Amino acid sequence: MGESGGEAMRASDADREAIAQRLRAAQDEGRLTITEYDDRLQKAYAATTLGQLQPLVADLPEPVPAKPSPEVAKRERRKSKAIKEWRDWAGVAFILIAIWAVTSISSGELKFFWPMIPIGIWGAINIASMISGDSGDKKHKGPGH
Structure with missing residues (x-):
């Protein structure tokens, strides 16, 4: 299946880091096991397009903005x-x-x-x-x- 639109766009280091932060938060919340977290994290840093990054967090809730101190x-x-x-x-x-x-x-x-x-x-x-x-x-x- 071919990637279309924004999914084929090359991922930046900032895009990969944003996904890694969401994965860390999900692991801290108990949504991912350490094995799932490690697997997804490796895929996130190896991803070259946005289409490869999105499935890594598709089953996770959107991050809630942190309340100010x-x-x-x-x-x-x-x-x-x-x-x-x-x-x-x-x-x-x-x-x-x-x-x-x-x-x-x-x-x-x-x-x-x-x-x-x-x-x-x-x-x-x-x-x-x-x-x-x-x-x-x-x-x-x-x-x-």
Whole structure:
């Protein structure tokens, strides 16, 4: 039976290594015996086309992407929270400055730039939170807990 389409395409070292990793995972999960694993691994490294690689993993489930480590997940949550906090800060700053500009224009005189007070305080809190690494999602226990 002739190979057609992508199956006849030459396999790269990366293709062979990807199949070898799937075989290792299957062996670690108990899906392959050591003999089956060794046989398939030898065939994977000897394969010259993608069509020769695919049957080696055809009866194995697709690999499940690994969950990020707790440290990586915590870092991503902290980063997302910081981005959201700065985005909220910028939106409120824009609205406060617009209110100040409209009131200054409508009165015909330049008013005291009062938006700097809430914008500055909020910005300082955001910076302090970033420096301290406090993600703000810690649960503080009350007295007696």
